[in-house]
Amino acid sequence: xxxxxxxxxxxVGRYLERAEDTARLLDVTYHTTLEAGDDTVAADAWxxxxxxxxxxxxxxxxxxxxxxxxxxxxxxxxxxxVAIVARLRxxxxxxxxxxxxxxxxxxxxxxxELSAMDLDRALQMRPYAxxxxxxxxxxxxxxxxxxxxxRTEGYQFLTLGQLLExxxxxxxxxxxxxxxxxxxGGSAGFLExxxxxxxxxxxxxxxxxxxxxxxxxxxxxxxxxxxxLPRSVLYCLEVAERQLVSLAxxxxxxxxxxxIGRVRSTxxxxxxxxxxxxxxxxxxxxxxxxxxxxxxxIEDDFFRHADFGLYAYETF
Amino acid sequence: MEGLFEDxxxxxxxEVFGDGTPRPHYARLVRRLGALSVEEMTSRATLxxxxxxxxxxxxxxxxxxxxxxxxxxxxxxxxxxxxAEWSHLERGLTQRVRALNAFLExxxxxxxxxxxxxxxxxxxxxxSPGYVREAIGIHVPFGARCIVSGIDLVRDxxxxxxxxxxxxxxxxxxxxxxxxxAAMARALSVAFDGQRVRSVNHYGASLLRTLSEVAPGGMxxxxxxxxxxxxxxxxxxxHVFLARQMGVELVEGRDLVVEDGRVHMRTTRGLxxxxxxxxxxxxxxxxxxxxxxxxxxxxxxxxxxxxxGTVTLANAVGNGVIDDKALYPFVPDLIRYYTGEDAIxxxxxxxxxxxxxxxxxVLSRLDALVVKPTGESGGHGIVIGxxxxxxxxxxxxxxLRRDPRAFIVQETVQLSTHPTWVGDRLEPxxxxxxxxxxxxxxxxxxxxxxxxxxxxxxxxxxxSSQGGGSKDTWVLxx
Numbered sequence: 001x002x003x004x005x006x007x008x009x010x011x012v013g014r015y016l017e018r019a020e021d022t023a024r025l026l027d028v029t030y031h032t033t034l035e036a037g038d039d040t041v042a043a044d045a046w047x048x049x050x051x052x053x054x055x056x057x058x059x060x061x062x063x064x065x066x067x068x069x070x071x072x073x074x075x076x077x078x079x080x081x082v083a084i085v086a087r088l089r090x091x092x093x094x095x096x097x098x099x100x101x102x103x104x105x106x107x108x109x110x111x112x113e114l115s116a117m118d119l120d121r122a123l124q125m126r127p128y129a130x131x132x133x134x135x136x137x138x139x140x141x142x143x144x145x146x147x148x149x150x151r152t153e154g155y156q157f158l159t160l161g162q163l164l165e166x167x168x169x170x171x172x173x174x175x176x177x178x179x180x181x182x183x184x185g186g187s188a189g190f191l192e193x194x195x196x197x198x199x200x201x202x203x204x205x206x207x208x209x210x211x212x213x214x215x216x217x218x219x220x221x222x223x224x225x226x227x228x229l230p231r232s233v234l235y236c237l238e239v240a241e242r243q244l245v246s247l248a249x250x251x252x253x254x255x256x257x258x259x260i261g262r263v264r265s266t267x268x269x270x271x272x273x274x275x276x277x278x279x280x281x282x283x284x285x286x287x288x289x290x291x292x293x294x295x296x297x298i299e300d301d302f303f304r305h306a307d308f309g310l311y312a313y314e315t316f
Numbered sequence: 317m318e319g320l321f322e323d324x325x326x327x328x329x330x331e332v333f334g335d336g337t338p339r340p341h342y343a344r345l346v347r348r349l350g351a352l353s354v355e356e357m358t359s360r361a362t363l364x365x366x367x368x369x370x371x372x373x374x375x376x377x378x379x380x381x382x383x384x385x386x387x388x389x390x391x392x393x394x395x396x397x398x399x400a401e402w403s404h405l406e407r408g409l410t411q412r413v414r415a416l417n418a419f420l421e422x423x424x425x426x427x428x429x430x431x432x433x434x435x436x437x438x439x440x441x442x443x444s445p446g447y448v449r450e451a452i453g454i455h456v457p458f459g460a461r462c463i464v465s466g467i468d469l470v471r472d473x474x475x476x477x478x479x480x481x482x483x484x485x486x487x488x489x490x491x492x493x494x495x496x497x498a499a500m501a502r503a504l505s506v507a508f509d510g511q512r513v514r515s516v517n518h519y520g521a522s523l524l525r526t527l528s529e530v531a532p533g534g535m536x537x538x539x540x541x542x543x544x545x546x547x548x549x550x551x552x553x554x555h556v557f558l559a560r561q562m563g564v565e566l567v568e569g570r571d572l573v574v575e576d577g578r579v580h581m582r583t584t585r586g587l588x589x590x591x592x593x594x595x596x597x598x599x600x601x602x603x604x605x606x607x608x609x610x611x612x613x614x615x616x617x618x619x620x621x622x623x624x625g626t627v628t629l630a631n632a633v634g635n636g637v638i639d640d641k642a643l644y645p646f647v648p649d650l651i652r653y654y655t656g657e658d659a660i661x662x663x664x665x666x667x668x669x670x671x672x673x674x675x676x677x678v679l680s681r682l683d684a685l686v687v688k689p690t691g692e693s694g695g696h697g698i699v700i701g702x703x704x705x706x707x708x709x710x711x712x713x714x715x716l717r718r719d720p721r722a723f724i725v726q727e728t729v730q731l732s733t734h735p736t737w738v739g740d741r742l743e744p745x746x747x748x749x750x751x752x753x754x755x756x757x758x759x760x761x762x763x764x765x766x767x768x769x770x771x772x773x774x775x776x777x778x779x780s781s782q783g784g785g786s787k788d789t790w791v792l793x794x
Binding site for chain 2: 001002003004005006090093094096097101104105108109112153157247249250252302303305
């Protein structure tokens, strides 16, 4: 398929995941701050949220009461949900011939729906309902894609984008969370455990797996290396790796396969339980950084082959 | 007449009613639609709007700051063409496209016989911005330079179909023909009852077959692509639509590279050869080496590959010479010259102001005529004498005297009218018709075409960029 289309589809997957994650994380943070005992806890929750979304610089000076608006409705913020969904739709439009009609309609309708809403008011009155709406729409879109797209390159790139984004977010979440816990010196409690689990839609799954016995390392290992949890870093990397195995052909994709295989095996076979808190921080930061780096390697492998550049200007 | 049509009165030539009764081919439709209530029509109009909007069937309006995208306006009342009328149109369009292809072959790869024999003044061709010297000597399979043509037709006060203009570069609108049909079938299926409407759904297959025929060296399974300027182009929706209907890649200039004299596209698995490019970018943006150097839409080296015959462009380069309206008055003569037959579809009577006698004549009665710039399209720059102010007429007269080559002057044609759903009632609105003609080894006309309707009362301008809408167009089987 066209390299540009593949790249656009990968970003369709990324944007979908990003919009859904932003809505879920915002929702979880809202709830946390409602139950927070003091202002520091609330302030920390908001700054952690921005950090997980890589918006800590842009959002540094924003009044906590305005962060919801910043993350949902602020068109000037490229990381806001409206901006992400607009780009999602723009990208989808550029690759429409790869999407089924129903899938395109779902994406387009979502964009139109958000554009027509009074988001400020919705955030003020019912922030939960708005976050829930965004999540449901994203899940519907993914559902329509999963149900109807043929499992060819297009679907594989879309899935790859989605899973890479998800792996990155969970890894980042763990890194930020671990740093916060380390700072608290072991005084973390139910609020922190449940928050990180809910942030990854993993609270109920954790209860079924470990009952209501919370333990920092157990939570960490669950979100990092569970083979069953769809948002664990390991699960996402495994699914992403499977897409890459199908997509790779000859020299195309070799570097990506090597890089993802390496970080996956670190996640799979690393032993974070044996590490000091400081080592653990480095361990998580390393995983997060390598997942972020995968994007560039995949780009070079599939979208910007070295030979393209040579040919492009030869005729001059 | 009863029901919705009760107080309806057409203006000029009415497509539906003659002498107060429905024309025979409209009788059934008038019965069906007339029996619907205002509420039913309104709710169906809303449904059509939401179907089109949800699917993103839109067009961009350039220079429109707020919301550059508008939902494609589709009227609920279809336009019908009976079989005999259609076969007349089909013959006329086929004849016209054959002659125009012959003319383009003549001036680009032939001996320019029509110019030597004085059928068309040579200076007119040579001074045309659409005449592309870089296309001289470039051969195309079957001499099919206009592979996809959109010929605009109107009906005059007597109901005679006339050609208003030829669009032989990158005519758009065919996607709306198919989408209009699909939306109508969903929203107003009751109207189809008992009608034998000819299908338009095979267009993608016909287009792909035609494009494959014109591949270099008659290869059996060529790689065909659609080349688009990108998502910001007003017709991008259509480019996507056609790529999907044909099942081929939709590429932009940056996806293509020329290497070893051949065109390739950049895929996730390296470069892949391309044989036929259905290009929806203008000549001037095709290749920055040859044409506009600042264009980012094109492919460096593309023209050298075209010239070497390793890739076919559809349409060929240089067709704009016909779209230049200054040549339009000569088309009936060209038809006679190349086919030996009289034109089946007449032109609108047209005058060239560069001829002093004709200039004097048109200046004496400009308020009854229409002035059109030769280089514009989309209804821009047109002065309709009967509706212009004294000052506008004076300016138009000055323009004609100053630069007569840049204009044509035509008799005013009071386009036919058709009942159209406006607000909560049926009102007469002017319409035209753009049928689409495919030419490869043979010529094929898609049944019907795009009927455009001027939604503003009394307006003769049907272009969607200027408040025009559209109608589903039914060619009835005999």
